[in-house]
Amino acid sequence: MADPLTLHEDPRSGNCYKIKLTAALLGVPLATRAYDIMKGETRTPEFLASVNANGRIPVLQIGEGGAARFLPESNAACWYLAHGSALIPQERFAQADMLRWMFFEQYNHEPNVATLRFWLRFVGEANLSAEQRAQIMPKRMAGCGALDLMNRHLVDNAFFCGGAVCLADIALFAYTHVAEEGGFGLGDYPHILSWIARVQALPGFVPMD
Numbered sequence: 001m002a003d004p005l006t007l008h009e010d011p012r013s014g015n016c017y018k019i020k021l022t023a024a025l026l027g028v029p030l031a032t033r034a035y036d037i038m039k040g041e042t043r044t045p046e047f048l049a050s051v052n053a054n055g056r057i058p059v060l061q062i063g064e065g066g067a068a069r070f071l072p073e074s075n076a077a078c079w080y081l082a083h084g085s086a087l088i089p090q091e092r093f094a095q096a097d098m099l100r101w102m103f104f105e106q107y108n109h110e111p112n113v114a115t116l117r118f119w120l121r122f123v124g125e126a127n128l129s130a131e132q133r134a135q136i137m138p139k140r141m142a143g144c145g146a147l148d149l150m151n152r153h154l155v156d157n158a159f160f161c162g163g164a165v166c167l168a169d170i171a172l173f174a175y176t177h178v179a180e181e182g183g184f185g186l187g188d189y190p191h192i193l194s195w196i197a198r199v200q201a202l203p204g205f206v207p208m209d
Contacts, residue, residue, distance in 0.1 A: 005081075006031045006061040008051055011209035012122065013037075014114055014174035015074035016058040021170050022078045024206040026085055038122065075102050078167050087167050094161050101160045101168035104146070105175075112143035114175040116182035140183060147179065147189050154191035158198060165202060173199050178208065 005023070007030055009016035023030040035041040035057060043055045052059045052072045060077035062069045071077050082088050089095045116139050119128055125136075150172065153160065160168040177196050180186055186193055199205065 003063040004031065005029065006033055006064075007077075008033050008035065008042075008057050008059040008061060010035055010037045010042075010057055013057065014117075014178065014208070015110075017208045018074045018170055018174045019058055019060060019077045019081065021174070021206060022081045022087065022167065025087065025165075025170070025202060025204045026081060027204060028081055075106065075167070075171055078170060082167055086164065087170070089161055089164075089166055094166075098161045098166050098168045102171045104149075105168075105171045108142070109146040109150075109172065110175060112139040112146060113179050113182055113184060115139055116143060116184075117175065117178060118182075120183055121181045143179070143182070143184055147176070147184060147186075147192060150176070151189040151191045154195050159195070165199065169195075169199060174208070 005028065007016065007019050007023075009019075009032055011017075011032075011034055020030060020032070022028075035047070037057065041047065042052070042057050048055055051061070051070055054072060056072060058072070058074050058077060060071040060080060062071065062080070071080055079088070089098055116136065119125070119132060119136070125133070128136075150160075157163075159165050160172065173196065176186075176192060177199075186196075200207075
């Protein structure tokens with residue numbers, strides 16, 4: 001019997017949603033335990049000692065009790081779940097290309113698109129520090145640049161690594177499909193909109209909470 005899996009998450013987080021979507025597309029049972037990051041629930045001594053010393057979610061828990069292992073970082077958890085499945089291409093270049101897009105998501109996309117969504121939807125612009133408000137326009141420009149690159153790639157590609165969905169699509173879908181909550185106009189990126197519809201039509205797809 002496979003080890004039981006538990007996702008330590010905040011359901012509002014796109015990074016947590018990546019893992020839930022990966023599990024759903026694979027038909028893998030996944031329990032969840034919710035935390036409210038706005039209330040500091042991932043910074044408690046108990047969480048830091050037993051789940052993630054870095055005080056962040058998501059964390060994929062593999063197993064239970066004293067034998068449980070804890071895997072932070074959303075893309076690493078998605079890779080763990082998808083190992084040996086069609087969500088990870090087997091051809092060497094395609095696999096590396098998938099990783100390229102997953103690194104792009106973490107370094108170019110998420111710090112801008114996801115951060116503005118969090119600031120504007122959950123924190124509120126009026127509650128931002130002066131330093132954060134000064135970063136809104138640079139992050140918007142960088143986020144638009146990331147979306148434009150994605151849109152151009154999707155002109156000739158149904159998914160990010162060719163004709164089949166892979167982990168790169170899941171990683172990028174999570175925050176892209178809610179990018180308008182961060183002030184990004186997805187109507188400016190028609191190929192992204194078509195790709196979003198293709199992902200949502202996949203068997204086993206589950207929406208974000």
